[in-house]
Each structure stands twice: as C-alpha cells, then as structure tokens.
Amino acid sequence: MKTRLLLTLVILCLLIPFLFGQGAQSHHQRNTDPRHSVFGPPRAPEWEFQLSSLKDDGEAVSSFNFYRKDQRNKTLFLKLMDNGLNNRSEFRVRQLSGGALLFPYKNDDRFQIDVGGTYDVLKDTSLTNKILFSRVTFRPKRYLWFRLGYESFNGFTAGHPAPHQEYNTNSGYFVGKLALRSISFSGLIGNAKIDDVTNTRYGFGTTIKGPVNTFIFGGYIRSTESLENTRTLAIGRWAPFRPDGLPSGFFIWKHKENYDFNLGGILWGKKNLFVRPAALGMTQGIFISSAALRENSDLRRGQLMTITDDYRNADISLFYVYLNKGIEVMPGAISHVGFRAVQLFYFISDIKFSPVLGVFYNEETEPAFDPMTHSFYDKTINFWSFHFGLTLFDRFIINSMLTPDKSEWTLALSFLYR
Numbered sequence: 001m002k003t004r005l006l007l008t009l010v011i012l013c014l015l016i017p018f019l020f021g022q023g024a025q026s027h028h029q030r031n032t033d034p035r036h037s038v039f040g041p042p043r044a045p046e047w048e049f050q051l052s053s054l055k056d057d058g059e060a061v062s063s064f065n066f067y068r069k070d071q072r073n074k075t076l077f078l079k080l081m082d083n084g085l086n087n088r089s090e091f092r093v094r095q096l097s098g099g100a101l102l103f104p105y106k107n108d109d110r111f112q113i114d115v116g117g118t119y120d121v122l123k124d125t126s127l128t129n130k131i132l133f134s135r136v137t138f139r140p141k142r143y144l145w146f147r148l149g150y151e152s153f154n155g156f157t158a159g160h161p162a163p164h165q166e167y168n169t170n171s172g173y174f175v176g177k178l179a180l181r182s183i184s185f186s187g188l189i190g191n192a193k194i195d196d197v198t199n200t201r202y203g204f205g206t207t208i209k210g211p212v213n214t215f216i217f218g219g220y221i222r223s224t225e226s227l228e229n230t231r232t233l234a235i236g237r238w239a240p241f242r243p244d245g246l247p248s249g250f251f252i253w254k255h256k257e258n259y260d261f262n263l264g265g266i267l268w269g270k271k272n273l274f275v276r277p278a279a280l281g282m283t284q285g286i287f288i289s290s291a292a293l294r295e296n297s298d299l300r301r302g303q304l305m306t307i308t309d310d311y312r313n314a315d316i317s318l319f320y321v322y323l324n325k326g327i328e329v330m331p332g333a334i335s336h337v338g339f340r341a342v343q344l345f346y347f348i349s350d351i352k353f354s355p356v357l358g359v360f361y362n363e364e365t366e367p368a369f370d371p372m373t374h375s376f377y378d379k380t381i382n383f384w385s386f387h388f389g390l391t392l393f394d395r396f397i398i399n400s401m402l403t404p405d406k407s408e409w410t411l412a413l414s415f416l417y418r
Contacts, residue, residue: 037071037109038109038139038142038277039071039072039073039109039277040071040241040275040276040277041071041241042070042071043070043071044070044418045068045069045070045418046068046069046070046416046417046418047066047067047068047069047416047417047418048065048066048067048069048305048309048397048414048415048416048417049064049065049066049414049415049417050063050064050065050066050305050306050412050413050414050415051063051064051412051413051414052064052065052306052307052410052411052412052413053410053411053412054084054306054408054409054410054411055407055408055409055410056084056085056408057408059083059092060083061081061082061083061084062081062082062083063079063080063081063082063084063306064079064080065077065078065079065080065304065305065306066078067302067304067305072101072103072109073101073278073302074101074302075100075101076099076100076101077098077099077100077116077302077304078096078097078098078304079095079096079097079098079304080095080096081093081094081095081096081097082094082095083123086120086122086129087118087120087129087131087295087296087297087298088129088157088295090157090158091120091122091123091156091158092122092123093120093121093122093123093129094120094121094123095118095119095120095121096118096119097116097117097118097119097298097299097304098116098117098304099114099115099116099117099133099299099302100114100115100116101113101114102114102115109139110138110139110140111136111137111138111139112136112137112138112139113134113135113136113137114133114134114135114136114137114300115133115134116132116133116134116296116299116300117130117131117132117133117299118130118131118295118299119131120155122156122164125164127155127156127164128155129153129154129155129156130152130153130154130155131151131152131153131155131295131296131299132150132151132152133151133296133299133300134149134150134151135147135148135149135150136148136149142179143178143179143180144177144178144179145175145176145177145178145179146174146175146176146177147174147175147176147288148172148173148174148175149171149172149173149174149175149288149292150170150171150172150173151170151171151172151292151293151295151296152168152169152170152171152293153167153168153169153170153293153295153296154167154168155167167194167195168194168195169192169193169194169195169293169295170192170193170293171190171191171192171193171291171292171293172190172191172192173188173189173190173191173201173288173291173292174188174189174190175187175188175288177284179207182208182209182210183206183207183208183209184206184207185204185205185206186204186205186206186207186219186284186287187202187203187204187205188201188202188203188204188205188221188287188288188291189201189202189203190202190291190292192291192293198224199223199224199225199228200223200224201221201222201223201224201228201290201291202221202222203219203220203221203222203230203287203290203291204219204220205217205218205219205220205232205284205287206218206219207280207283207284212237212246213237213238213239213240213248213276214235214236214237215234215235215236215237215238215279215280215283216234216235217232217233217234217235217283217287218232218233218234219231219232219233219287220232221287221290221291226257227256227257227258228256228290229256229257230254230255230256230290231253231254231255231256232252232253232254232255232286232287232290233252233253233254234250234251234252234253234283234286235250235251236248236249236250236251236279236283237249237250237279238274238275238276238278238279238280239267239272239273239274239275240275241275243269243270243271243272245270246268247266247267247268247272248266248267248268248272248274248279248314249264249265249266249267249274250263250264250265250274250279250282250283251263251264251265252264252282252283252286254286254290256290257326258325258326258327258334259324259325259326260322260323260324260325261322261323261324262320262321262322262323263286263319263320263321263322264319264320264321265317265318265319265320266317266318267313267314267316267317267318268314268315268316269314269315269316269347270315271312271313271314271315271347271349272313272314272315273312273313273314274313274314278313285300285301305412306410306412307387307389307399307401307410307412310345311345311347311356311358311387311389312347314347315346315347315348315349316344316345316346316347317343317344317345317347318342318343318344318345319341319342319343319345320341320342320343321339321340321341321343322338322339322340322341323338323339323340324336324338324365325337325338327367329367329376330375330376333375333376335367335376335377335378336365336367336378337365337366337367338364338365339362339363339364339365340362340363341360341361341362341363342360342361343358343359343360344358344359344360345357345358345387346358353390353391353392354390354391354394355388355389355390355391356387356388356389356390356399357387357388358385358386358387358388358389358401359384359385359386359387360384360385360386360387361382361384362382362383362384362385362403363380363381363382364380364381364382365378365379365380366378366379367379383403383404383405383406384403384404384405385401385402385403386401386402386403386404387399387400387401388400394416395415395416395417396413396414396415396416397412397413397414397415397416398411398412398413398414399411399412399414400412
C-alpha cells in the first residue's frame with residue numbers, strides 16, 4: 001500500500017508541469033519588461049524531480065523531492081522522506097514537507113503569499129510533529145515593502161525523564177521596508193510563544209548601497225528576553241543581470257548571547273546568479289529569521305533537495321558557514337554545539353556533460369562527558385566530503401557525495417523539465 005501511494009504521488013508530480021505549463025507561459029508573456037518585476041528579467045520555468053538515497057549514521061534514508069523555479073526562485077516544492085532526521089535533528093521520522101509561492105492577484109509581483117508545512121511521524125511510535133509556515137508580502141511601490149508572517153510548531157523534543165517531551169511554539173511578526181536612492185530602512189515587530197512563555201521582539205535595520213554593486217547591512221532586534229537580543233551585520237557585492245566578469249560575494253554575521261552564526265560566499269564566472277534580489281532577499285531573510293521559528297528555516301528558503309544545487313549559481317563557488325551555540329548541560333555549566341564548513345564547487349557548464357566537482361571541509365562540535373572529572377567538555381571532529389555530479393542531455397542530473405571518514409554516501413538522480 002505504501003509503495004502504491006508513493007508511486008501515485010510521484011506520477012502526479014511528474015504531470016504537474018504539463019498541466020500548468022500554459023499558465024506559466026502566459027505569465028512570461030504579460031511580464032516581459034523586467035522593470036515591472038522586483039525579481040529581475042523573466043526566465044522560462046524549470047522543474048526538477050529528484051530521487052535520492054542516503055546512508056547516514058548507519059541508517060538508509062530515501063526521499064523524493066521536486067521544485068519549480070523561475071525568476072521568482074522556487075515557487076513550488078515538495079519532499080517525501082523515509083527514515084530521515086526531522087527538522088530538529090533529534091528523531092528519525094517519515095516526513096512530508098512542501099510549500100508554494102503564490103501570486104493570486106492577476107499574477108502580479110506586488111502581492112505574494114507563501115505557504116508551507118511539514119508533517120512528521122516519529123519512527124516506531126504514533127507521535128507526530130506538525131509545522132506550519134505562512135507569510136504575506138505586499139509591494140505597493142518599488143521602494144515600499146511589507147510582510148506579515150506566522151509560524152507554528154506542535155510536536156515533541158527529547159525529554160527527561162520521558163524520552164519524548166511535548167513542545168509547542170508559535171511566532172507572528174510584521175516587517176516594513178522603505179528604500180530610497182542608496183539607502184533603505186527596515187522595521188520589525190514580532191511575538192513568539194514557547195509553551196506558556198511569551199516573548200516580544202522589535203528591531204531596526206539599514207542597508208546602504210555602495211559603488212560597483214556593493215552593499216552593507218546592519219540590524220538589531222531587541223527582545224523582552226535579553227538572551228534573544230540579536231545583532232546582524234552583512235557586507236557584499238551582487239552581480240548585474242548581465243554579468244560583468246567581476247566576482248560577487250557576501251559575508252553575514254549574526255550574534256546573540258551564547259550564539260554565533262556566520263555565512264559567507266564568493267561566486268564568479270559568467271553564470272553568476274547572485275544578483276540584487278538574491279543578495280537583498282538573503283540578507284533581509286536572515287535578519288527577519290530572528291523573529292521566526294528555526295524549525296521552518298528549510299521551508300522559508302525552499303531548500304528541500306537532498307544534495308544542494310547552490311553550485312549552479314556560478315562557475316566557481318566558495319561557501320563558508322559557521323554555527324556555535326551554547327547550551328546548559330549542567331546547572332551553571334555551558335557547553336557548545338555547532339559546526340563549521342568550507343565548500344568549494346567547480347561547475348563546468350560549457351562542455352557536454354556539465355560536470356561539477358565539490359570539496360568540503362567540515363567540523364562538528366558537541367558536548368561530551370568526561371567520567372574522570374565528572375564534567376562536560378566540547379568535543380570536535382573534522383572530516384572531508386567530496387561531491388561529483390554530471391548533467392546528461394541537459395535533462396538528467398546525477399549527483400553523489402562521499403564522506404570517507406564517516407562511511408557516509410549520498411546518491412541523487414534528477415530529471416529536469418524546461
């Protein structure tokens with residue numbers, strides 16, 4: 001029965017682009033002037049369907065994923081996963097995740113609705129996790145932008161003494177942005193509730209545009225819970241829609257007490273897609289995420305594929321990501337969990353099979369208990385991963401990833417429809 005259901009869903013998903021292809025075509029006919037779109041020049045929609053298998057921690061994980069992408073980025077996405085870790089990385093689950101970006105008013109970019117969710121069933125139990133993500137964006141003028149968002153989580157986290165502890169959160173927020181010639185201002189107010197504890201947050205951010213498509217951003221969010229006061233800084237350069245041969249890049253620093261996050265990247269080559277909407281959207285999104293729930297981060301970014309496709313944004317890409325979070329392991333004792341990764345991609349799009357080569361350096365940190373001193377310490381391991389992929393006949397994509405030190409591997413097969 002489960003196999004029949006999965007096959008039925010896969011067939012339905014494969015039919016979607018054919019059923020809606022005419023509607024997508026009419027959109028591009030009406031929106032041929034890029035000045036009418038905040039997302040840049042129109043591009044033909046692209047669909048990717050992916051089947052993947054992952055060996056992780058000695059467990060086999062299988063999934064089916066797909067998305068639809070146009071100049072508005074990923075406007076429809078879905079993931080079916082079996083035996084994978086849930087969004088909180090604590091339990092193995094069967095998971096259904098998905099979302100959509102909708103433009104219900106005459107397909108106009110000025111009014112946008114984002115919806116999505118995740119439904120998990122914890123393996124070997126009847127317990128479930130339910131996640132809802134929604135937001136409404138209104139752009140009455142090119143220089144004016146508003147967003148109203150709501151997210152919720154109802155499910156279970158690791159508990160003590162019981163193995164499963166029920167956990168409920170919800171978060172609502174409102175953001176406004178005013179853009180002038182070379183400077184823009186953002187304001188935010190939000191309210192989050194974790195179980196019975198309510199937390200109110202408000203903040204302000206500024207983006208300054210510099211010469212040669214450079215930018216700098218600074219933002220601060222204050223919370224009624226002082227531990228959640230958050231600072232965000234970003235600096236970078238976006239590429240023009242017609243690449244000028246210069247590299248683009250970014251570096252983002254986000255900090256609150258017992259929490260640091262860094263995200264950086266350098267992209268260059270004639271396929272560089274790190275354009276202005278992508279740069280501003282990513283920076284603004286990381287700032288706003290301080291008032292949102294971490295469980296929904298994958299849904300907000302539409303990053304539901306088994307193996308990242310970020311390498312397609314440039315011929316050569318270098319990414320850096322770092323997270324360090326303090327947790328109380330014993331009364332008055334703080335240990336840290338986190339990771340550091342450096343990722344280098346070389347995407348050769350000019351030859352027939354468009355190979356991609358990737359090399360990753362990874363560090364992972366977690367608390368470990370020392371029985372000799374009866375105390376916790378931070379244990380860090382490091383390892384290398386290798387990525388190799390091919391695009392065949394401009395339609396079929398094979399991606400693989402291998403981590404020899406951990407005996408982990410991933411294989412993903414994708415089909416592109418354009």
